[in-house]
Amino acid sequence: MSLIDPKHPSLKARRFGIDTYQEPVIYMRRDCPICRSEGFEALSRIQVDNGHRSILATLNIVTSDLLTPGEVGLSEAAWRLLGTTEGSPVLLSHPPPLESLSHVRAKVYGNRLSEEAMASIVRDVAAGRYSDVHLSSFVTACAGERLDLDEMIALTRAMIAAGERLRWNHAPVMDKHCVGGLPGNRTTLLIVPIVAAFGLTMPKTSSRAITSPAGTADTMETLAPVILDAAAMRRAVEQEGGCIVWGGAVRLSPADDILIRVERPLDLDSDGQIVASILSKKVAAGSTHVVIDIPVGPTAKVRTPQAAELLRGRLEKVGEAVGLQVRVVVTDGAQPVGRGIGPALEARDVLAVLRGESGAPPVLRERALQMAGRILELSKRVGRKEGYPIARAILDDGRAWRKFQAICKAQGGMREPPKAAYTHTVTADRAGVVVRIDNRRLARAAKLSGAPKAAAAGLELHTPLGVRVEKGRPLFTMHAESPGELAYALRYAESQTDILQIEEPS
Numbered sequence: 001m002s003l004i005d006p007k008h009p010s011l012k013a014r015r016f017g018i019d020t021y022q023e024p025v026i027y028m029r030r031d032c033p034i035c036r037s038e039g040f041e042a043l044s045r046i047q048v049d050n051g052h053r054s055i056l057a058t059l060n061i062v063t064s065d066l067l068t069p070g071e072v073g074l075s076e077a078a079w080r081l082l083g084t085t086e087g088s089p090v091l092l093s094h095p096p097p098l099e100s101l102s103h104v105r106a107k108v109y110g111n112r113l114s115e116e117a118m119a120s121i122v123r124d125v126a127a128g129r130y131s132d133v134h135l136s137s138f139v140t141a142c143a144g145e146r147l148d149l150d151e152m153i154a155l156t157r158a159m160i161a162a163g164e165r166l167r168w169n170h171a172p173v174m175d176k177h178c179v180g181g182l183p184g185n186r187t188t189l190l191i192v193p194i195v196a197a198f199g200l201t202m203p204k205t206s207s208r209a210i211t212s213p214a215g216t217a218d219t220m221e222t223l224a225p226v227i228l229d230a231a232a233m234r235r236a237v238e239q240e241g242g243c244i245v246w247g248g249a250v251r252l253s254p255a256d257d258i259l260i261r262v263e264r265p266l267d268l269d270s271d272g273q274i275v276a277s278i279l280s281k282k283v284a285a286g287s288t289h290v291v292i293d294i295p296v297g298p299t300a301k302v303r304t305p306q307a308a309e310l311l312r313g314r315l316e317k318v319g320e321a322v323g324l325q326v327r328v329v330v331t332d333g334a335q336p337v338g339r340g341i342g343p344a345l346e347a348r349d350v351l352a353v354l355r356g357e358s359g360a361p362p363v364l365r366e367r368a369l370q371m372a373g374r375i376l377e378l379s380k381r382v383g384r385k386e387g388y389p390i391a392r393a394i395l396d397d398g399r400a401w402r403k404f405q406a407i408c409k410a411q412g413g414m415r416e417p418p419k420a421a422y423t424h425t426v427t428a429d430r431a432g433v434v435v436r437i438d439n440r441r442l443a444r445a446a447k448l449s450g451a452p453k454a455a456a457a458g459l460e461l462h463t464p465l466g467v468r469v470e471k472g473r474p475l476f477t478m479h480a481e482s483p484g485e486l487a488y489a490l491r492y493a494e495s496q497t498d499i500l501q502i503e504e505p506s
Contacts, residue, residue, distance in 0.1 A: 009033070009034055010089035010090055010091050010092075011028075011032070011034065011070055011071060011072040011089070011090055011092065012070055012071050012072070012087050012088070012089060012090075013050070013071075013072060013074055013079075013082075013084045013085070013086065013087065013088050013089070013090050014067070014071045014072065014073050014074065014086065014087075015073075015074060015076075015079050015086060016073035016074060016075060016076075016079075017076065018073075018075045018076065019075070019076050019077075020075040020076065020077050020078075021077065021261065022077055022257075022258065022261050023058060023075075023077055023131075023132055023261075024048075024055055024056065024057035024058065024074075024075060024077045024078035024081055024082075024128070025057055025058050025059075025060055025074075025075040025077070025078055026046060026048060026057040026058070026059055026060070026072055026073065026074055026075070026078055026092075027059075027060050027061075027062050027066070027067060027072065027073030027074075027075075028040065028059060028060075028061060028062065028067070028072055028073075028092075029061075029062050029063075029067050029069065029071075030061050030062065030063050031069075032069070032072075034092055035061075038092070038093070038094065040059055040092075041059070041061075042059060042060060042061045043058055043059060043060075043131070043133070044058075044059045045057070045058060045059075045095055045129075045131055046058075046059050046092050046093070046094070046095070047092070047093045047094065047095040048072075048074075048078065048082060048090055048091075048092060049090060049091045049092075049093070050082055050083075050084045050088055050089070050090045050091075051089075051091075052083070053081075053082055053083050053084075055078060055081045055082050055128065056095055056128055056129055057074075057075075057078045058131050058132070072090060072092065081128070095129070098124055098129055098130070098134075099120065100117075100120040100121045100123070100124045101134065103117040103118075103120060103121055104121060104134065104137055104138050104141060107138070107141040107142065107146070108137060108140075108141045110146075112148065112150075112151060113151055113154065114154070115150075115153075115154040115157070115158075118151065118154040118155050118157075118158045119154070119157070119158040119161065121138060121158070122155070122158035122159055122161075122162050122255045123158070123161075123162055125138070125162075125255045125258055125259065126162035126163065126254045126255040126258065128258075130258075132261075132262055135258065135259065135261070135262045136262050136266060138259075139259060139262055139263050139266060139268055139273070140266070140268065142155075142270060142272055142273060143268045143270045143273070144270055145270070145271075146270070146272070147270065147271075147272030147273075149314065149317060149318070151272065152271075152272045152275050152276060152314060152318050153318050153321045153322070155272065155273075155276040156275065156276040156279050156280050156283075156318055156321075156322055157322060158255070159253045159255050159256050159276055159277075159280035159284075160253065160280045160283050160284055160322065162253070162254060162255045163251055163252055163253045163254045163255070163284055164230065164250060164251045164252055164284065165252075165283070165284050165286070166203065166230065166233075166234070166250070166252070166284065166285055166286040167286050168201060168203070168237070168286045170201060171288055172200065172201070172288045172289045172378070172379055173201050173202070173203065173285075173286050173287045173288045173289070174195055174200050174201065174202045174287065174288075174289050174290070174291075174375050174378065174379070175202065175203075175204065175282050175285065175287035175289070175290040175291075176188065176191055176204075176290060176291045176292070176293070176371060176375060177278050177282065177290060177291075177292050177293070178292070178293040178294075178295065179274060179278070179292065179293070179294050179295070179301055179302060179311070180212070180301050181295060181297075181299075181300040181301025181302065181333065181439065181440075182295040182297075182300055182301075182333050182336065182337060182439060183212070183213065183336040183337070183341040183439055183442055183443045183446070184336040184337045184338035184339070184340055184341050184346055184349065184361075184364065184461075185293075185295070185336075185337040185338075185367070186214075186216060186219050186337070186338060186346045186347075186349065186350050186364070187293070187337070187364065187367050187368040187371055187372075188204055188206060188216045188244060189216070189219065189220060189223075189244060189347075189350040189404070190350060190353055190354065190364070190365075190368035190372070190395070190400065191368055191371055191372045191375065192204050192242045192243070192244050192404075192407065193242065193354070193400040193401070193403035193404035193407060194368070194369075194372040194391050194394045194395060194399075194400045194403075195241075195242065195372060195375055195376065196240060196241035196242035196403050196407065197241075197394050197399040197400050197402070197403040198376060198390065198391075198394060199241065199381075200241065200375075200376070200379055200381075201237065201241055201242065202241065202242040202375075203233065203237045203242065203243055203285055203286065203287075204216075204242065204243060204244045204245070204285075205233075205245055205246070205247035205250060205252055205281065205285050206220065206226075206244060206245070206246065206247060207246075207247055207248075208246060208248070208452070209451075209452045210260065210261075210264045211264050211447075212443055212447070212452075213341050213342050213343075213443050213446035213447040213451035213452055213457075213458055213459075214341070214342055214343045214346055214446075214451055214452045214458070215452065216244065217244075217245070217246040217247070217248075218343040218452040218455070219343045219344075219346045219347050219350070220244045220245075220347075221246075221343065221455070222343050222344045222347045222415070222417035222418065222455050223347050223350075223351075223408055223414060223415060223416075223417060224244075224407075224408035224409075224411045224412060224413065224414050224415065225411050225412035225413070226244065226245045226246040226249075226411070227245075227246055227249045228243070228245045228246075228249055228250070228411060228412075229249060229250065230250045230251075232411075233245050233250055235410070236407065236410040236411050239406075239410050240403065240406050240407045240410045241403075242403075242407055243407060243410070243411060244407065244411075245411065247281060247285075252281050252284035252285055253277075253280040253281045253284050256276070256277045256280055256281065259273070259277075260277070269301065271310065271311050271314055272314075274311070275311075275314050275315055275318050276318075278292065278315070279315070279318055279319055279322060279324060279326075280322075282324060283322050283323065283324060287324065288323075288324065288325065289324070289325045289327075289375070289378040289379070290319070290324055290325070290326055290327070291326075291327045291328075291329060291371060291374045291375050291378065292315055292326060292327070292328045292329070293329050293331055293371060294308045294311060294312065294328060294329070294330050294331065295331050295332065295333025296308045296330055296331070296332070296333045297332065297333030297334040297335075297439065298334070298436075299333075299437075299438050299439040299440045299441075300333030300334075300439060301333075302333070305330070308330045309330075311328075312328040312330065315328055316328060325378065327374060327378060329370070329371065329374055331367065331370075333439070334436075334437065334465060335363075335437045335439070335464055335465045336437070336439060336442065336461055336464075337361070337363050337364050337367055338350075338361040338363070338364040339361050339460055339461050339462070340458060340459075340460055340461075341442060341443060341446040341451070341458050341459045341460075341461065342446050342449070342451035342452065342455075342456070342457050342458015342459060342479065343417070343451060343452050343455040343456075343458070344417035344418050344419070344420075344455050344456045344457075344458070345417075345456075345458045345459070345460055345479060346458075347417040348417055349361050349364055350364075351417075353365045353368065353395070354395075354400060354401040354404055355401060356395075356396065356398075356401075363464070365395075368395075369388055369391045369392050369395065370388060372387070372391035373387030373388035373389075373390070373391045373392075374387060375387070376390055376391060417455070417456070418455055418456040419456055420454075420456040420457055420458075420479035420480055420481055421456075421480075421481055421482075422479070422480045422481070422482065422483055422485075422486045423477050423478065423479050423480075423486075424477065424478050424486060424490055425462075425474045425475075425476070425477040425478075426474070426475050426476055426477070426478065426490070426493060426494065427471075427472050427473060427474055427475060428463075428469045428470070428471055428472060428473050428474075428475055428502060429471065430471055430502060431468075431469065431470045431471045431502075431504070432468070432469065432502040432503050432504045432505075433466065433467070433468050433469075433502065433503060433504070433505060434463050434464065434465055434466065434467050434468075434469065434500055434501070434502055435465070435501050435502070435503050436465075436498070436500075436501035437461075437464075437465060437499075437500055437501075438496070438498065438499050438500075438501075441496050441499045442459060442461070442476075442499060444492065445459055445478065445489050445492055445493040445496070445499070446458040446459040446489075448485070448488055448489040448492050449478050449479060449480045449485050449486060449488075449489035450480050450481055450482070450485040450489075454480065454481040454482075454485065456479060456481055457479055457480050457481055457485065458479050459476050459477070459478055459479065459489075459493075460476060460477045460479065461475075461476045462474045462475060462476055462477070463475050463476070463500065469502060475500055476493075476500075478490055478493060
């Protein structure tokens, strides 16, 4: 039974079926009496209450007959959060003022944020009280070099405090992360079974892609379920020593997920936000030790060795402040790690390495072994420089493959990744050596083919750096689930003449 007081004017909820991603949006007629009497305007923040649950949403004004008098439309995000039913009454009102916005304004003008101020902002962000305009202001105010070390620590702690936190009955608890920008870097799916097969605990929570053609969770989802709640995740880890699940399902550092939503369209990535994002999720997952991969290359996220060293120092110092033992590994980011770019294609690369197939991508195998070895060495059971040979033995003798199958079974069952119905191979228009690969443009071509939503879509690279190609030799193959998506991606790929730069040695 609704708890709404019938004496207060209400509107009937209508599911509008509009995807506004994660931002709750409501729609009201311009001539709605409540809209006019309350003085609501477009983009106002409105409190929406159905008597059982209350949310904050951004208002859009409707000037046509999409809504009938007495109705309020709800976007998919608003409908899901409010948990209402078609035609149910809802109350609309002005939300209480957001005190934390004064701290955001102070940061815009260059003032430092105290730990209390940062915590206040992040609590309101996690509670959904900030509109995308407010979020954009906060992200922009913190971008570049505008956060000092103390503010990075404060932001990380605030993000940890605003969400769930897992705790495990044994230690150490291992983790790894890559800062990104490198297609096909799916080492996680190899590292977790190696580490777990050795007998260490590694509960890996991973993200989905937002602007890239695949996230770790997208790739793993072609092989096993990844949407596990905290209880199911705990069962899998207790049973097999590790898991690879989607972090969004267990509400770890929810403020970070909200901030990422506006960071990506703004294309703003600052060290402070990267550090807080990575480390808050590691602490929230219950990790005690983490190895962080920073690929460096002209088209990677981190472009120079100097920038990598600066980021390394910040990760290590903030990690120490929040109780994490952090080891940073700076790696080569000049080219994709595997052959596949896209969820299913990357999964096939992983399976080839795990199964020991002759055509397995050597760079993916070697990178995973190096990272797994570093993780093993963080435990007291493995000495310095002993981790790599141990990891290689676990992979080569089949223990990692057996453990991966067991992890998939514990998460709900293993499956084979899908194959695309449509493919087209792009060939070299001249002979020479591949001297440069543009990671960003390759990733964009894979995304235009339909990845990651179309799991089988993407791009398969045939020619790594340093390989000599003859005219007409295959460079890469586009994969798509529809002919239209294939044609769209090919138009882009074939227009990028230097997506793979081929030159004759002088």
